[in-house]
Amino acid sequence: MVTLKDIAREAGVSVMTVSRVVNGQYSKVSEENIRKIQEIIKKRGYVPNSTARSLSSKASNIISVIVHGSGNELMRSLYNAAMVGEIVPYVQERGYFLMLHFIDKYDDITHSLRTWNARGAIFIGTFDHDVQKIQEDNMIPLVFTDSYSRVRQINNVGIDDYKGGVLAAKYFIDKGHKSFAYVGECMTSSVIQQRLKGFKETLEASGFSLSSSHILDATAIQDPARAICSFKEQVTAVFVSSDALAASIISSMRTLGRNVPEDYSIIGFDGFPMGDLLAPRLTTISQDIAKKARIAVDILFRHIQDPSSPAENIVLDVQLIERDSVRSLSK
Amino acid sequence: MVTLKDIAREAGVSVMTVSRVVNGQYSKVSEENIRKIQEIIKKRGYVPNSTARSLSSKASNIISVIVHGSGNELMRSLYNAAMVGEIVPYVQERGYFLMLHFIDKYDDITHSLRTWNARGAIFIGTFDHDVQKIQEDNMIPLVFTDSYSRVRQINNVGIDDYKGGVLAAKYFIDKGHKSFAYVGECMTSSVIQQRLKGFKETLEASGFSLSSSHILDATAIQDPARAICSFKEQVTAVFVSSDALAASIISSMRTLGRNVPEDYSIIGFDGFPMGDLLAPRLTTISQDIAKKARIAVDILFRHIQDPSSPAENIVLDVQLIERDSVRSLSK
DNA sequence: CTGAAAGCGCTTACAG
DNA sequence: CTGAAAGCGCTTACAG
Numbered sequence: 001m002v003t004l005k006d007i008a009r010e011a012g013v014s015v016m017t018v019s020r021v022v023n024g025q026y027s028k029v030s031e032e033n034i035r036k037i038q039e040i041i042k043k044r045g046y047v048p049n050s051t052a053r054s055l056s057s058k059a060s061n062i063i064s065v066i067v068h069g070s071g072n073e074l075m076r077s078l079y080n081a082a083m084v085g086e087i088v089p090y091v092q093e094r095g096y097f098l099m100l101h102f103i104d105k106y107d108d109i110t111h112s113l114r115t116w117n118a119r120g121a122i123f124i125g126t127f128d129h130d131v132q133k134i135q136e137d138n139m140i141p142l143v144f145t146d147s148y149s150r151v152r153q154i155n156n157v158g159i160d161d162y163k164g165g166v167l168a169a170k171y172f173i174d175k176g177h178k179s180f181a182y183v184g185e186c187m188t189s190s191v192i193q194q195r196l197k198g199f200k201e202t203l204e205a206s207g208f209s210l211s212s213s214h215i216l217d218a219t220a221i222q223d224p225a226r227a228i229c230s231f232k233e234q235v236t237a238v239f240v241s242s243d244a245l246a247a248s249i250i251s252s253m254r255t256l257g258r259n260v261p262e263d264y265s266i267i268g269f270d271g272f273p274m275g276d277l278l279a280p281r282l283t284t285i286s287q288d289i290a291k292k293a294r295i296a297v298d299i300l301f302r303h304i305q306d307p308s309s310p311a312e313n314i315v316l317d318v319q320l321i322e323r324d325s326v327r328s329l330s331k
Numbered sequence: 332m333v334t335l336k337d338i339a340r341e342a343g344v345s346v347m348t349v350s351r352v353v354n355g356q357y358s359k360v361s362e363e364n365i366r367k368i369q370e371i372i373k374k375r376g377y378v379p380n381s382t383a384r385s386l387s388s389k390a391s392n393i394i395s396v397i398v399h400g401s402g403n404e405l406m407r408s409l410y411n412a413a414m415v416g417e418i419v420p421y422v423q424e425r426g427y428f429l430m431l432h433f434i435d436k437y438d439d440i441t442h443s444l445r446t447w448n449a450r451g452a453i454f455i456g457t458f459d460h461d462v463q464k465i466q467e468d469n470m471i472p473l474v475f476t477d478s479y480s481r482v483r484q485i486n487n488v489g490i491d492d493y494k495g496g497v498l499a500a501k502y503f504i505d506k507g508h509k510s511f512a513y514v515g516e517c518m519t520s521s522v523i524q525q526r527l528k529g530f531k532e533t534l535e536a537s538g539f540s541l542s543s544s545h546i547l548d549a550t551a552i553q554d555p556a557r558a559i560c561s562f563k564e565q566v567t568a569v570f571v572s573s574d575a576l577a578a579s580i581i582s583s584m585r586t587l588g589r590n591v592p593e594d595y596s597i598i599g600f601d602g603f604p605m606g607d608l609l610a611p612r613l614t615t616i617s618q619d620i621a622k623k624a625r626i627a628v629d630i631l632f633r634h635i636q637d638p639s640s641p642a643e644n645i646v647l648d649v650q651l652i653e654r655d656s657v658r659s660l661s662k
Numbered sequence: 663c664t665g666a667a668a669g670c671g672c673t674t675a676c677a678g
Numbered sequence: 679c680t681g682a683a684a685g686c687g688c689t690t691a692c693a694g
Contacts, residue, residue, distance in 0.1 A: 001445075003671055014681045019673070030679060047445040051391060052671035054382040055686050065431075072621070074405060074416030081412035085405030088433050097447065099393075100431045102419050114332075114378040116428065251608040277582040279610040290403070334687055345665045350689070361663060383687035386670050 002046045010044075011037050022048055050097075054117050061096045063300065064118040068125025070104040078244055078272060079289070083124050083145070086293030094301060106130045110137045120300045123147075126189045141303035143296045148190035153311045155303065157296045159318050161191050164285040165198025167320045168239045168267045171283070173206050176329030177237035177265060181214040183224045183249065184241040192241050195269065199239050218245055225252030228264065236265055236329065243268040243275045243284055250278065250325070261327035271321055281323035292316055333377045341375075342368050353379055381428075385448050392427045394631065395449040399456025401435040409575055409603060410620070414455050414476070417624030425632060437461045441468045451631045454478075457520050472634035474627045479521035484642045486634065488627045490649050492522050495616040496529025498651045499570045499598045502614070504537050507660030508568035508596060512545040514555045514580065515572040523572050526600065526616075530570050549576055556583030559595065567596055567660065574599040574606045574615055581609065581656070592658035602652055612654035623647055 004015045004022070011018065013033060020029050021037045029037075040046075054060035065087055067073045067080055074081040084100065091098045096119065101112050109130070113121055120141040127134065131149035135142060143155040172180065182199055184192040200210045214235060216224045228238060228249075240246040246268035250260045260266050260280055268275055271286020299312050335346045335353070342349065344364060351360050352368045360368075371377075385391035396418055398404045398411055405412040415431065422429045427450065432443050440461070444452055451472040458465065462480035466473060474486040503511065513530055515523040531541045545566060547555045559569060559580075571577040577599035581591045591597050591611055599606055602617020630643050 001671090005671075015672080016681055017679085020680090023673090028679065033679085045441075047442055049386070049448070049671050050446040051382045051385040051448055052686090053673075055380070055386050055688085056671075056673040058673095058686070060382060062430075070420060072413070072416035072420070074412040074419075076416075078412075081405040081409075081416070082403070084415075084431075085403035085407075085412070088405075088431055089401060089403070092433065097443070098431050100396075100415075100419055100429050102423065110376075111378055112428070115381040117380070117382055247605070247608045251610075251612075254610065274578070274605065277578045277609075279582075279585065281582075332687090336687075346688080347665055348663085351664090354689090359663065364663085380687050383670090384689075386672080387687075387689040389670070389689095 001049075002044045003049070004046075007037065007040050007044065007046055010040050013037070022046075058117065059119055060117045062099050062116050062118045063091045063096050064099045064101060064113055064116070064121040066101045066103050066109060066112070066121055066123050066127075068104070068123075068127060069102050071102075073102050073125075077242075078274075079242070079270060080124055082272075082289045083293050086290050087122060087297055090294060090297040094297075106133060109134055113138050113140065120304050122296050122300060126186075126191070128190060141300055141307065143300045143303075145292065145296055146191050148194065154313060155299050155311050156313045157292050157299065157316070158191075158314070159287045159292070159316045161194035161318075162198035164269060164287075164318045165195045165200070165239070166202045167198075167285055167318065168195075169199045169202035169206075171267065171320055171322075171326065172237040172239070172265065173203070173208070174330075175237075175265070175326055178208060178329075179214075179233060179235040179237065180208065180210050181216065181228055181231070181235045181238045182210060182241075183216045183218050183228075183238060183245060185218045185245055187215075187217040187219070195239075195241055223252060225249045225256060225258075229253065229256050229258055236263075237267075237326070238264055239267050239269075241269050243270040243272045243282060246282055246284070246325075247274070247278055250280075250282075261325050265326040267320075267326060275321075276323065278325075280325045283323045283325045284321050285318050286321050287318050288316060332380075333375045334380070335377075338368060338371050338375065338377055341371050344368070353377075389448065390450055391448045393430050393447050393449045394422045394427050395430045395432060395444055395447070395452040397432045397434050397440060397443070397452055397454050397458075399435070399454075399458060400433050402433075404433050404456075408573075409605075410573070410601060411455055413603075413620045414624050417621050418453060418628055421625060421628040425628075437464060440465055444469050444471065451635050453627050453631060457517075457522070459521060472631055472638065474631045474634075476623065476627055477522050479525065485644065486630050486642050487644045488623050488630065488647065489522075489645070490618045490623070490647045492525035492649075493529035495600060495618075495649045496526040496531070496570070497533045498529075498616055498649065499526075500530045500533035500537075502598065502651055502653075502657065503568040503570070503596065504534070504539070505661075506568075506596070506657055509539060509660075510564060510566040510568065511539065511541050512547065512559055512562070512566045512569045513541060513572075514547045514549050514559075514569060514576060516549045516576055518546075518548040518550070526570075526572055554583060556580045556587060556589075560584065560587050560589055567594075568598075568657070569595055570598050570600075572600050574601040574603045574613060577613055577615070577656075578605070578609055581611075581613075592656050596657040598651075598657060606652075607654065609656075611656045614654045614656045615652050616649050617652045618649050619647060 128149045268284035275282035339346045459480045599615035606613035
């Protein structure tokens with residue numbers, strides 16, 4: 001392994017001079033030395049040792065991305081894959097390295113962050129319950145996503161989940177629907193609750209209702225499609241909390257001999273390209289995941305550069321993408 | 332930050348004794364000291380500094396996962412997301428940390444590995460061209476996936492891509508098809524070429540042919556579905572190199588007024604659950620990604636524990652999952 | 663079973 | 679513009 005010392009010896013200078021060149025502090029080194037040293041670095045294939053750097057400077061250039069869960073969290077939710085995949089290049093562009101963690105237990109968060117002296121962290125998934133503790137224990141810049149934590153001083157990038165529900169309700173009503181259902185994954189999540197709330201309140205404001213028996217938790221129930229098809233009171237409009245779940249429900253319905261949108265109209269959530277490949281093409285509430293990821297990384301680095309900058313809580317817009325999974329009953 | 336020294340002072344022992352306890356070398360410490368030290372560690376919330384550990388022991392517990400590409404590689408290919416998502420928990424289980432890199436340029440590989448003193452690395456995607464250089468430059472355990480590099484001494488986990496093509500061809504022939512096409516993403520990849528080869532050679536062995544004009548590169552062409560629909564000689568059977576691409580082709584065909592499997596029969600590749608949600612449900616060649624990931628990690632750690640263990644090249648089986656996207660022409 | 667010494671490869675802080 | 683010294687928090691290797 002080639003070290004600063006090796007380069008210094010070969011160049012006939014001290015390690016400090018080499019260190020300055022490696023770190024681009026050119027104003028402090030003579031042009032002649034800069035050239036000479038750069039040449040030797042290249043020739044020897046010198047790569048700075050990040051562990052040594054981190055140790056002596058007491059800060060690494062590691063960004064930890066912490067995804068909630070302990071299985072294959074990238075397949076369990078395409079959303080997670082999309083977020084992580086967007087974040088990686090942004091982090092790399094800035095010369096930082098990304099550690100990816102799937103974490104379930106609170107203690108593991110602090111452990112992972114501390115042991116590597118992470119420079120900052122981005123959280124994907126539901127951590128609302130632990131936000132306060134996480135922030136108290138870790139004095140590095142932290143950015144949450146989709147958080148509805150009541151902690152005020154928090155960096156967060158979310159979307160207008162409530163509006164998503166509103167848009168879905170309005171669209172269904174517009175199309176003449178009168179009876180509704182909602183299917184959510186992991187109903188304990190505030191994100192899922194907000195989408196439901198926007199949906200329900202908008203229905204009620206128009207004189208419709210969403211009975212609690214029509215609110216299904218896909219995590220608890222085995223086959224939501226079958227449940228919907230066997231409701232006593234027939235529903236026609238189903239709002240589903242993700243595109244993936246919507247795809248699965250449409251498929252199950254088909255197995256049961258029911259068709260979308262003829263028998264049931266469906267609106268999904270996320271706006272993944274895959275929704276456009278389904279039959280019928282999925283009408284959905286879309287969010288801009290690339291933008292969300294970019295903003296999360298931007299906020300993080302703003303706080304890394306200036307730890308005193310104020311906490312930012314950004315809420316991105318959502319929009320309805322009209323495709324073919326909702327039938328018009330008005331005509 | 333709490334250090335070994337702090338714990339040592341509080342316990343009235345040397346840092347070495349604390350270090351031994353932290354590292355579980357209990358046989359070398361008195362029971363009394365073990366208890367006392369563990370208590371203080373817990374009380375103080377001591378977390379070992381991995382950068383210091385790595386520096387002094389000249390080896391980190393970082394596993395680098397290197398995905399070929401520079402964009403959102405987890406969305407560009409669901410396969411990448413599946414592999415990375417499987418690998419993460421396996422690596423964590425072993426007490427290691429995972430760094431995720433998206434890399435395009437060869438030089439960045441060595442740089443990333445060296446700067447963090449990575450303990451090992453797993454490669455996802457096409458690196459065939461650089462395998463030799465990568466192995467020469469990095470003396471740590473390396474596991475490639477889906478490699479067709481001619482380098483002999485290489486750890487690799489792949490699948491029987493050729494057999495995948497054979498199975499697809501046989502199935503089509505079985506169902507009475509006589510004219511064929513192949514659509515691949517990134518035709519320069521050996522994986523894609525092997526699938527094609529198995530497909531083509533099996534067709535030819537049965538007296539059929541696959542003309543080069545019926546071999547489409549989805550990366551080069553804008554709309555493979557349109558191309559297929561406008562072939563002079565009408566084809567009925569299309570083998571596609573991934574489920575995602577198959578889904579997109581089926582959807583495009585529908586837009587063009589052609590249906591699967593009535594007008595065109597399609598076989599995909601990968602066996603993702605999403606294939607089962609499509610209409611028609613996608614017949615496909617499936618591979619066991621979870622197994623592939625587990626084996627890759629197992630091989631890696633076998634070589635970490637014993638660097639002299641022999642190079643392993645594992646080829647996993649594939650199988651055809653029969654669903655509804657292939658029409659039977661025989662009856 | 664315990665510990666003092668040296669060192670890993672850098673950076674920080676200072677002196678010149 | 680340059681460099682000598684100290685130190686980051688551990689582990690290795692040795693002595694007892």
